[in-house]
Amino acid sequence: MNSQCPVLSIFALGGVYEIGKNMYGIQYADDIVLIDCGSKFPDESLLGIDLIIPDITYLLDNSDKVRGLIVTHGHEDHIGGIPYLLRQLQMPIYGTRLTLGLIDVKLKEHGLIQSTHRIEIDSKSQITLGTISVSFFRTNHSIPDCLGVVFDTPEGTVVQTGDFKFDLTPVNQQSPDIHRMAEIGQKGVLALLSESTNAERPGFTPSEKHVGEHLIEAFNKAKQKVIVSTFASNVYRLQQVIDAAEITNRKLTLLGRSMINVVNIAAQQGYLHIPEGMLVETEVANQLAPEQVAVLCTGSQGEPYAALSRLSTSNLRQLKVLPGDTVILSATPIPGNERNVARIVDNLFILGARVIYGSGSVTGLHVSGHGSQEELKLMLTLMKPKYFIPIHGEYRMLFQHRMLAESVGVEHRHIHIINNGDVVDIQDGTARVERKIPAGSTLVDGLGIGVGSVLLRDRKHLSEDGILVVVVTRSKIDGKILSGPDLISRGFNYATNSDGLLEEAALAATAALHKLQEEHVNQWNRLKQGMKESIGQFLYAKTKRRPMILPIIMDV
Amino acid sequence: MNSQCPVLSIFALGGVYEIGKNMYGIQYADDIVLIDCGSKFPDESLLGIDLIIPDITYLLDNSDKVRGLIVTHGHEDHIGGIPYLLRQLQMPIYGTRLTLGLIDVKLKEHGLIQSTHRIEIDSKSQITLGTISVSFFRTNHSIPDCLGVVFDTPEGTVVQTGDFKFDLTPVNQQSPDIHRMAEIGQKGVLALLSESTNAERPGFTPSEKHVGEHLIEAFNKAKQKVIVSTFASNVYRLQQVIDAAEITNRKLTLLGRSMINVVNIAAQQGYLHIPEGMLVETEVANQLAPEQVAVLCTGSQGEPYAALSRLSTSNLRQLKVLPGDTVILSATPIPGNERNVARIVDNLFILGARVIYGSGSVTGLHVSGHGSQEELKLMLTLMKPKYFIPIHGEYRMLFQHRMLAESVGVEHRHIHIINNGDVVDIQDGTARVERKIPAGSTLVDGLGIGVGSVLLRDRKHLSEDGILVVVVTRSKIDGKILSGPDLISRGFNYATNSDGLLEEAALAATAALHKLQEEHVNQWNRLKQGMKESIGQFLYAKTKRRPMILPIIMDV
Incomplete structure (x- = not known):
């Protein structure tokens, strides 16, 4: 070159x-x-x-x-x-x-x-x-x-x-x-x-128009309200739901922040054509006969806090799914989301809804x-x-x-x-x-950009085995132990189940400390390490678990 | 009744x-x-x-x-x-x-x-x-x-x-x-x-025999070694892999503890018929010409520590996947496992393997x-x-x-x-x-049977936002603060990223303590609650995160 x-x-x-x-x-x-x-x-x-x-x-x-x-x-x-x-x-x-x-x-x-x-x-x-x-x-x-x-x-x-x-x-x-x-x-x-x-x-992927025909068919069959969940950004799909609602004389209401956002932007900019008077507030839709109502909502990927998930557990104040309602999942789960989507389908069936779900190639309701x-x-x-x-x-x-x-x-x-x-x-x-x-990947955590691997490793450790904090106070003057070791745990199973387990662990830590002091070891790091090891070994032998152990020495 | x-x-x-x-x-x-x-x-x-x-x-x-x-x-x-x-x-x-x-x-x-x-x-x-x-x-x-x-x-x-x-x-x-x-x-x-x-x-679900024909076809096409991953317990599938190996003159080696267990039990009990001399140790298989080797391994569901996953990342000491080898996933991912299986397929392709994966109805290699x-x-x-x-x-x-x-x-x-x-x-x-x-569900955690919801809630909290331990020592005599509040965190992002954040949080806790002491509040619970709230509010304002806060007071 x-x-x-x-x-x-x-x-x-x-x-x-x-x-x-x-x-x-x-x-x-x-x-x-x-x-x-x-x-x-x-x-x-x-x-x-x-x-x-x-x-x-x-x-x-x-x-x-x-x-x-x-x-x-x-x-x-x-x-x-x-x-x-x-x-x-x-x-x-x-x-x-x-x-x-x-x-x-x-x-x-x-x-x-x-x-x-x-x-x-x-x-x-x-x-x-x-x-x-x-x-x-x-x-x-x-x-x-x-x-x-x-x-x-x-x-x-x-x-x-x-x-x-x-x-x-x-x-x-x-x-x-x-x-x-x-x-x-x-x-x-x-x-x-x-x-x-x-x-x-x-x-060759089928045309989006293909979905429109199946939507109209499903809307025609529905005896009560029809709830369609899809990606908010799929403006064509939204248009076809609007068209199906128009043909079957239904008013339309929206659930989910991103659905409302996208419909507003797309309608303002002329990408979406909504017949005059079709869009109604959810409170208004609730007053209509069920066969006059269509709903567009977010959550087709099973997102736990989105509208569809909350509908499926009757946790949405504005609207309820009633027996005989039709719910259409106009989307295919992205790999990793299958389980959440399946749970929602189950819950909708339990509420008595007719749920149309599964691969778009079978239902015709997604491409x-x-x-x-x-x-x-x-x-x-x-x-x-x-x-x-x-x-x-x-x-x-x-x-x-x-x-x-x-x-x-x-x-x-x-x-x-x-x-x-x-x-x-x-x-x-x-x-x-x-x-x-x-x-590479930059991780965003709250307001912070950039999260390191140690942090994630710690979180994983905490999430599986919990944490045990061990606190000891010593005299500044002669290093004598004034109080502790006190053990406090969170997320560690055996702390609550097993009688006296933490007390015994504390004794193990005390013994380790005394031994180190007899050897005139006085550095914080070595004392902490000694407590950590003695408690860790004791607990692993008893429970086959390794909680994170955080030793703290306070010299006063 | x-x-x-x-x-x-x-x-x-x-x-x-x-x-x-x-x-x-x-x-x-x-x-x-x-x-x-x-x-x-x-x-x-x-x-x-x-x-x-x-x-x-x-x-x-x-x-x-x-x-x-x-x-x-x-x-x-x-x-x-x-x-x-x-x-x-x-x-x-x-x-x-x-x-x-x-x-x-x-x-x-x-x-x-x-x-x-x-x-x-x-x-x-x-x-x-x-x-x-x-x-x-x-x-x-x-x-x-x-x-x-x-x-x-x-x-x-x-x-x-x-x-x-x-x-x-x-x-x-x-x-x-x-x-x-x-x-x-x-x-x-x-x-x-x-x-x-x-x-x-x-x-009607196709017959297991259907898989056998496709296995033989795939074995015939393979120019080097063939690795088949399937459920160890599917003894019929194992038999058909053995048959395909026999027809194509390959020796067979096993990877994965449950594969070895099941093959042993099933062969002993007469459920599995393995031609004399076909089964070889992996070290022996490594010495053979690649076209003379077939491998049966666990991990078809993407389990991270099973043989297939370790093969895909070249982390298995006994055997390596080489460019031109054929890997057959003779299983369909159970919902929830799709992502892990896809990652393994990717890694096998990166190693240069011919990977046969995807729905059994397309590949014919699973029913x-x-x-x-x-x-x-x-x-x-x-x-x-x-x-x-x-x-x-x-x-x-x-x-x-x-x-x-x-x-x-x-x-x-x-x-x-x-x-x-x-x-x-x-x-x-x-x-x-x-x-x-x-x-209902009884949860098994290590050697313990039965895990409560508080514990799981704590683990979830720890896993997302981490923990902040706050330790204060006070005089037993007059309640005067002798040392602290000292803050130690694990799994909390901002502790390492933001200059002086924990120091500022400690000041907030100190101020809260002094205020309570001026009001002659002396109960541990109220003092702990005061530190917890002051630190929590301070950190949420600064980071929009709510780490678990564990206040500890040591009276000495």
């Missing part, structure tokens, strides 16, 4: 080898353009963590080069990290109207709306960011106003698809711009970054927003890139996407599966993956 | 409204016969809990009436609770040879083998337990030697199916005994208890051991019970099973979906569900 000449670099700060926290970067010479800044939810091993966002060390180290952030669409895994990014690094943000509307909600919550330069774009926009020209193409996904992004650089053209499917009968009449994609491909694409969510799924294998192959065929970088997926999905790319003629050696932080450097038409930049 | 005459009572102590910890009871007059005593694994909300077993309060209160425990088959959800039951209540245990073999492993671990009366039965056995005569019929499931159970009582006949499918081409030639079932049905069944695991699944809707209808049709009690399933499965029973002619009012603890009392041919007996 010629170190004198500029290089085109492509990297991910999040979104590969994982689902969530998408963030990609294109750099040419001293210009860095970013694509998306998402978040993801922690799994159960990350105790007490609220959110995971990309590590932006590389951007902080190169803050003078960052020209802007382009946001492909308004889903959390593409926008959830934006406020945390902006708290550390200011930059202009480009997005379509709906995308910016959803970002603005977050910026307001974080008090960043005034300080952030937001630029509205559409699929016809053209932007110049230093040496990089940026243009767009329209795609379909489960939220309106999605963009694919084209980066023209002196080294060649890079295309990032955003999230997409090819919905040829879209609900909003906005077809995917296949002609524009063909034109981009015809001009020549040096590198394509394409999303891999459904790379394991054969065939994916992501293209399946044939659509991924169509995108690859349209773009006919020299280099291909599968993005937006766990490793097996990236791997399957590579197989798809090979099947349509991309050369094996031109396909790079990269991890977050790997950099694809292209110079004179030749790509190399030899460098790494810092990348 | 005539209180003078004996009543036939049917109840569940576990297994309904849930998957796992099956335990059912049949009582006539003063005779109680139990069916199965299973365990289940806790979900992530039960921090630090090892196992969940049935609450047996009712049996302890009626210990003089308990005549014995009949075990339908050797799966954990049917035998896992047995040692804990026997630690509290002795009774004879009836099971087939393999079932007893698997129970014996547990009894040895708990030191109960000497004290327990175990009686081997087969499908032809007849037992008399007080007023109840017990006989059996052969069924198919994913473990050999499964029984359905027939209870003849003076009030009528009760049938409990155990777990079953109708595998008409079974691997072991042991067809389900349909003629015997027809005969039982012909004589008249007062009440049927039938399992509901696959009540949501349409059609369920439970009958689907048509098989459940077949059982209902054969038994034509007057009363039907769907068991062994979460509520939605029991609900769907009720719909199936209605579809084959059981009257709606004769179907009782019961929860654990509900009792179906039948007298003079009429059933009533009006009584409850104690039932």
